[in-house]
Amino acid sequence: MNFYxxxxxxxxxxxxxxxxxxxxxxWIERKVLAHIQLRMGPYRVxxxxxLQPLADVIKLLTKEGFVPRNxxxxxxxxxxxxAVTIALIxxxxxxxxxxxxxxxxxxxLQMTDLKIGILFILALSSxxxxxxxxAGWASNSKYALLGGxxxxxxxxxxxxxxxxxxVSPLLIVNTLSLREMVERQDGYYFGFLPAWTIFQAPFPxxxxxxxxxxxxxxxxxxxPFDLPxxxxxxxxxxxxxxxxxxxxxxxxxxxxxxxxxTSIATLLFLGGWHPLWPVEYGSWLIPVLLFVLSGIISxxxxxxxxxxxxxxxxxxxxxxxxxxxxxxxxPFLQPYLLPLFWFTAKTGALLFLFIWIRGTLPRFRYDQLxxxxxxxxxxxxxxxxLVTAFAVALTTK
Amino acid sequence: MPPLPPxxxxxxxxxxxxxxxxxVSLVVQTHxxxxxxxxxxxxxxxxxxxxxxxxxxxxxxxxxxxAGAIMVLFIFVIMLLNAGAERRGGRARLAKWIxxxxxxxxxxxxxxxxxxxxxxxxxxxxxxxxxxxxxxIGRSLFTQYLLPFELTSVLILIAIFGAIVLARKEI
Numbered sequence: 380m381n382f383y384x385x386x387x388x389x390x391x392x393x394x395x396x397x398x399x400x401x402x403x404x405x406w407i408e409r410k411v412l413a414h415i416q417l418r419m420g421p422y423r424v425x426x427x428x429x430l431q432p433l434a435d436v437i438k439l440l441t442k443e444g445f446v447p448r449n450x451x452x453x454x455x456x457x458x459x460x461x462a463v464t465i466a467l468i469x470x471x472x473x474x475x476x477x478x479x480x481x482x483x484x485x486x487x488l489q490m491t492d493l494k495i496g497i498l499f500i501l502a503l504s505s506x507x508x509x510x511x512x513x514a515g516w517a518s519n520s521k522y523a524l525l526g527g528x529x530x531x532x533x534x535x536x537x538x539x540x541x542x543x544x545x546v547s548p549l550l551i552v553n554t555l556s557l558r559e560m561v562e563r564q565d566g567y568y569f570g571f572l573p574a575w576t577i578f579q580a581p582f583p584x585x586x587x588x589x590x591x592x593x594x595x596x597x598x599x600x601x602x603p604f605d606l607p608x609x610x611x612x613x614x615x616x617x618x619x620x621x622x623x624x625x626x627x628x629x630x631x632x633x634x635x636x637x638x639x640x641t642s643i644a645t646l647l648f649l650g651g652w653h654p655l656w657p658v659e660y661g662s663w664l665i666p667v668l669l670f671v672l673s674g675i676i677s678x679x680x681x682x683x684x685x686x687x688x689x690x691x692x693x694x695x696x697x698x699x700x701x702x703x704x705x706x707x708x709x710p711f712l713q714p715y716l717l718p719l720f721w722f723t724a725k726t727g728a729l730l731f732l733f734i735w736i737r738g739t740l741p742r743f744r745y746d747q748l749x750x751x752x753x754x755x756x757x758x759x760x761x762x763x764x765l766v767t768a769f770a771v772a773l774t775t776k
Numbered sequence: 777m778p779p780l781p782p783x784x785x786x787x788x789x790x791x792x793x794x795x796x797x798x799x800v801s802l803v804v805q806t807h808x809x810x811x812x813x814x815x816x817x818x819x820x821x822x823x824x825x826x827x828x829x830x831x832x833x834x835x836x837x838x839x840x841x842x843a844g845a846i847m848v849l850f851i852f853v854i855m856l857l858n859a860g861a862e863r864r865g866g867r868a869r870l871a872k873w874i875x876x877x878x879x880x881x882x883x884x885x886x887x888x889x890x891x892x893x894x895x896x897x898x899x900x901x902x903x904x905x906x907x908x909x910x911x912x913i914g915r916s917l918f919t920q921y922l923l924p925f926e927l928t929s930v931l932i933l934i935a936i937f938g939a940i941v942l943a944r945k946e947i
Contacts, residue, residue, distance in 0.1 A: 498836035505844025531852045
């Protein structure tokens with residue numbers, strides 16, 4: 380089939396799934412935070428609040444896009460556009476799975492593979508700060524300006540340890556293309572330990588993984604690094620003056636950035652779509668068991684309903700889950716579904732970590748934030764890079 | 777489906793136009809932030825031009841280092857100092873009237889000199905340059921150009937020490 384047709388189909392699919400994920404990530408975050416704090420979370424719109432994202436989108440779309448007086452209108456409107464565009468572009472180079480053959484058409488589960496994929500992502504993340512900084516400045520409000528200033532200083536500082544943490548696994552995989560990166564992490568040590576870069580010889584990259592994750596929290600302005608929008612100091616930081624879709628654009632950008640950094644962590648450190656242990660030892664059973672188990676649990680709870688409508692919703696959900704689990708057991712579909720499952724599972728676990736930490740940790744003080752980046756994280760990444768470079772130089776022929 | 781016409785010249789024209797327009801805007805704008813953003817536009821368009829020529833690593837470095845790190849610092853400083861828009865000073869009437877003709881004459885002179893003095897070279901063709909990958913650049917940096925590379929890094933190190941010494945004095 381024509382290259383353009385295949386690309387358009389992939390584009391449409393990725394776009395649809397990505398946008399839905401963005402909307403529902405917000406719902407998941409609210410639910411998880413609520414359960415951490417012993418609350419219910421969104422509950423009124425649809426069963427268990429499942430239609431809440433839709434309601435939010437309609438609300439934000441129909442609200443008045445208010446432009447305050449004395450703002451710099453051009454930059455005020457440019458900032459959310461910049462933020463969301465740059466954040467959404469990154470998904471185009473992220474591979475979700477290996478080469479597949481669908482009805483005679485061979486294609487990669489990826490929109491495009493750049494030879495400099497990881498540099499492209501770094502470039503996007505370094506340009507992405509303009510959205511936030513400009514929003515803070517153009518709003519012509521002191522809270523927004525402080526938020527914008529904090530954000531740009533924070534992003535410059537944390538970009539260094541992040542880049543340094545990225546370099547060490549790159550030395551091991553020896554490529555800048557995101558797809559080849561995952562292909563180099565194939566295989567197992569002693570038949571069971573996956574050759575992901577966090578385990579890979581000659582020097583396991585656990586330290587740089589942790590440094591990367593911490594820097595990623597700062598780059599996406601998440602708790603404990605959410606000083607640009609610290610609500611009890613700065614009202615809402617850089618997006619104080621925004622409303623309607625302009626405000627939604629910043630939120631979309633934040634969640635899209637979260638998905639990008641967790642995908643990069645998965646691809647570079649956690650072996651992308653390679654399973655946790657070899658398929659011969661039954662790693663394909665994991666998705667089946669997970670889905671069937673969650674299906675059984677919801678049916679069990681549906682039989683002893685705590686609320687009247689649980690009698691219908693929980694068994695329906697349970698049957699859906701069991702059906703999904705059984706799809707994973709079909710041998711014919713496994714080459715397509717298993718890589719997608721492992722990629723999504725790893726990325727999802729990291730996203731859960733992001734939300735979990737938001738529910739757990741308090742915010743940094745500003746001087747602590749800077750001291751942490753420059754006096755601890757950066758030297759640590761540098762030492763790790765040095766050791767890795769020595770190990771790689773000694774072991775390569 | 778007939779093959780698409782080559783996109784390279786079209787993309788080149790688009791991004792060259794963006795680069796030139798941003799450069800003009802950089803000079804014309806009165807507000808420092810607008811000027812800085814125009815400069816980012818120039819750098820982004822230049823990165824695309826590098827990419828068209830096959831120098832993908834340089835393109836990425838251009839975006840990361842110049843459009844990313846350095847310009848963020850510029851914008852940060854402008855925002856921190858809260859520099860306002862510059863007022864147009866009273867300019868001599870002479871400059872207003874003969875400025876553009878003299879500038880055009882200067883450009884024409886330069887173009888003429890380049891045309892007549894410099895040896896004729898082959899024009900650039902898109903896609904002919906294939907040694908712009910990170911691998912090739914790394915290899916030539918660490919073998920053929922090792923000494924200049926190391927000297928540059930020492931220079932930058934000196935600049936860092938200088939910055940620290942200057943900053944220390946004020947505490």
